[in-house]
Amino acid sequence: xxxxxxxxxxxxxxxxxxxxxASEDPDAVAAFRAANGLDKSLPEQYLTYVGNxxxxxxxxxxxxxNPVASDLAEKVPATMELALAAILVAVVLGxxxxxxxxxxxxxxxxxxxxxxxxxxxxxxxxxxxxxxxxWISFKLDLLPAGGRLSPGAPTPPQVTGFYTVxxxxxxxxxxxxxxxxxxxxxxxxxxxxxxxxxxxxTRAAVLEVLGDEYVRAARAKGxxxxxxxxxxxxxxxxxxxxxxxxxxxxxxxxxxxxxxQIFGWRGLGxxxxxxxxxxxxxxxxxxxxxxxxxxxxxxxxxxxxxGVIDPRLRLS
Amino acid sequence: MTAPLLEVxxxxxxxxxxxxxxxxxxxxxxxTVHAGEVLGVAGESGSGKTMTALATLGLLPHGAxxxxxxxxxxxELLTLSDKQLRSVRGREVAMVAQDPRTALHPxxxxxxxxxxxxxxxxxxxxxxxxxxxxxLLDQVRIPDPRAALARYPHxxxxxxxxxxxxxxxxxxxxxxxIADEPTTALDVTVQAGILRLLDRLRRxxxxxxxxxxxxxxxxxxxxxRLVVMYAxxxxxSGTTADVLASARHPYTHGLLDALxxxxxxxxxxxxxxPPALGAVPSGCPFHPRCAxxxxxxxxxxxxxxxxxxxxxxACPVDPYAPVREVVx
Numbered sequence: 265x266x267x268x269x270x271x272x273x274x275x276x277x278x279x280x281x282x283x284x285x286a287s288e289d290p291d292a293v294a295a296f297r298a299a300n301g302l303d304k305s306l307p308e309q310y311l312t313y314v315g316n317x318x319x320x321x322x323x324x325x326x327x328x329x330n331p332v333a334s335d336l337a338e339k340v341p342a343t344m345e346l347a348l349a350a351i352l353v354a355v356v357l358g359x360x361x362x363x364x365x366x367x368x369x370x371x372x373x374x375x376x377x378x379x380x381x382x383x384x385x386x387x388x389x390x391x392x393x394x395x396x397x398x399w400i401s402f403k404l405d406l407l408p409a410g411g412r413l414s415p416g417a418p419t420p421p422q423v424t425g426f427y428t429v430x431x432x433x434x435x436x437x438x439x440x441x442x443x444x445x446x447x448x449x450x451x452x453x454x455x456x457x458x459x460x461x462x463x464x465x466t467r468a469a470v471l472e473v474l475g476d477e478y479v480r481a482a483r484a485k486g487x488x489x490x491x492x493x494x495x496x497x498x499x500x501x502x503x504x505x506x507x508x509x510x511x512x513x514x515x516x517x518x519x520x521x522x523x524x525q526i527f528g529w530r531g532l533g534x535x536x537x538x539x540x541x542x543x544x545x546x547x548x549x550x551x552x553x554x555x556x557x558x559x560x561x562x563x564x565x566x567x568x569x570x571g572v573i574d575p576r577l578r579l580s
Numbered sequence: 581m582t583a584p585l586l587e588v589x590x591x592x593x594x595x596x597x598x599x600x601x602x603x604x605x606x607x608x609x610x611x612t613v614h615a616g617e618v619l620g621v622a623g624e625s626g627s628g629k630t631m632t633a634l635a636t637l638g639l640l641p642h643g644a645x646x647x648x649x650x651x652x653x654x655x656e657l658l659t660l661s662d663k664q665l666r667s668v669r670g671r672e673v674a675m676v677a678q679d680p681r682t683a684l685h686p687x688x689x690x691x692x693x694x695x696x697x698x699x700x701x702x703x704x705x706x707x708x709x710x711x712x713x714x715x716l717l718d719q720v721r722i723p724d725p726r727a728a729l730a731r732y733p734h735x736x737x738x739x740x741x742x743x744x745x746x747x748x749x750x751x752x753x754x755x756x757x758i759a760d761e762p763t764t765a766l767d768v769t770v771q772a773g774i775l776r777l778l779d780r781l782r783r784x785x786x787x788x789x790x791x792x793x794x795x796x797x798x799x800x801x802x803x804x805r806l807v808v809m810y811a812x813x814x815x816x817s818g819t820t821a822d823v824l825a826s827a828r829h830p831y832t833h834g835l836l837d838a839l840x841x842x843x844x845x846x847x848x849x850x851x852x853x854p855p856a857l858g859a860v861p862s863g864c865p866f867h868p869r870c871a872x873x874x875x876x877x878x879x880x881x882x883x884x885x886x887x888x889x890x891x892x893x894a895c896p897v898d899p900y901a902p903v904r905e906v907v908x
Binding site: 477478482484491496499573 | 637639665666667668669670671674675677678679682683684685686687688689692696697700701732734745748749752
């Protein structure tokens with residue numbers, strides 16, 4: 265599917281990648297096409313691509329001139345670190361605030377949080393990213409931004425590709441602090457939309473469960489309110505929250521394209537952006553395949569979580 | 581006679597309407613339950629029976645106001661703080677809700693649901709609580725109690741779930757059990773089993789039971805005394821045998837005639853429906869639906885009068901007065 269879509273894009277990789285003079289030279293164009301396999305028929309190209317993919321060969325990026333696989337190996341951890349941090353922030357804030365909003369229904373905490381939720385879902389991410397970058401990093405100088413580490417700082421020895429984790433594993437506290445401080449702002453910006461969505465869903469889910477008969481039964485047992493909420497209310501409410509979180513994570517990945525661009529985060533989103541502009545077909549395809557795999561993994565995790573939360577959904 | 585375990589007097593419950601007006605749901609109810617006794621509270625939905633029960637547990641809907649007095653073993657419950665009420669709930673007064681499909685938590689194990697309040701109220705350790713829970717399951721006739729503890733509600737049938745719900749209500753050793761329509765959602769054979777179980781428990785444990793139902797047939801087999809409620813008021817009360825044999829209030833007659841197994845005139849429902857909250861008719865609230873109503877019925881609220889020792893009725897017209905044997 266992605267393969268067909270990239271072919272359907274109105275534009276020629278040749279003109280996008282070769283300079284003005286080279287594209288006017290038929291020999292150069294033919295050489296470029298032959299080098300990238302563009303001279304073959306479409307089904308032939310596709311079969312070659314899939315065949316190579318099965319052996320782990322994503323092809324070579326026409327832009328970076330590196331194998332796409334090695335480009336991805338470098339970019340994916342960066343994006344996953346950002347996206348996982350963002351989803352962590354979003355779940356903690358969104359679910360936490362959602363519970364508070366439901367328990368204080370129609371009182372002032374609920375009303376304040378309703379405004380927060382509404383702004384979270386309505387403010388465009390790219391605008392928020394620019395504003396946050398300008399005010400918090402540039403004007404007020406509260407947090408550094410731009411890149412994953414301070415310019416010139418050595419990267420920690422690669423284990424997971426997550427600079428925060430790797431620096432911890434290496435016991436390098438200075439690098440860890442640097443990596444975290446540069447992660448906070450883009451993660452918050454990326455999370456803002458998801459916080460709003462999760463807040464709404466959690467509030468609605470908790471309110472629904474609060475009206476259930478078994479919650480009244482739990483209260484009739486004389487359990488402390490905190491126990492009732494924690495043990496009897498949250499669990500069924502989390503079931504629908506997990507579904508939404510899975511979907512939201514997918515949406516969050518598409519948000520990385522903008523956020524990475526603005527915060528100079530050299531990840532998958534920025535890579536997808538530049539490849540798309542350059543009509544770098546192998547790179548675009550590589551990104552698509554990786555994103556598809558991530559989606560499948562998310563769905564798998566969501567399905568597994570259902571079973572953990574709800575005994576009725578466990579396989580016997 | 582010993583002092584009653586539960587003594588409700590002059591209980592009034594008002595619920596906030598959408599417009600903020602306070603509507604009376606329970607309007608001056610008196611009732612008593614002794615240890616080891618089963619009191620049946622009958623009435624159609626909206627008669628205030630469930631609100632009376634919830635008031636006893638301090639679990640009325642948000643914004644409800646109560647007046648009057650609810651005493652449990654001599655202690656006034658209506659003035660207790662939230663914290664004090666929580667130590668009453670479960671430990672002294674327990675409740676079995678109507679629908680066993682929804683009353684048990686679907687995602688918590690039976691063991692958790694049977695032991696959490698026991699451990700909370702009595703500080704029992706995990707293992708001792710498990711033993712006690714298994715023992716309770718055995719008492720309510722759940723086969724293989726030990727294995728049942730590790731399972732979840734969806735693995736049991738409706739009747740078994742209601743037994744488990746009763747076991748859960750009894751787990752923290754309460755002295756009063758409030759059962760709100762405990763058999764309504766169950767089929768008839770399962771119903772009989774649940775009623776036998778409640779009857780056995782009150783004999784063995786000296787448990788006081790307050791059963792709330794619209795089905796006088798259910799009460800006839802188990803309740804010692806009956807209280808019939810209509811539109812938030814008690815309209816008739818007495819021993820079960822007396823009330824069933826010689827009902828004095830037209831509403832009680834209506835309920836009896838509506839029973840499927842009623843002798844001569846089977847299943848004759850009461851015409852009309854109970855008044856909505858805040859739309860209670862003047863005078864006797866039942867008069868618009870009453871076949872014996874006279875003009876005077878719409879004027880004053882009839883007082884609940886003693887018509888025989890232990891027998892009260894709130895019908896001055898009393899079309900069934902000739903029943904002599906009761907008045908003796």
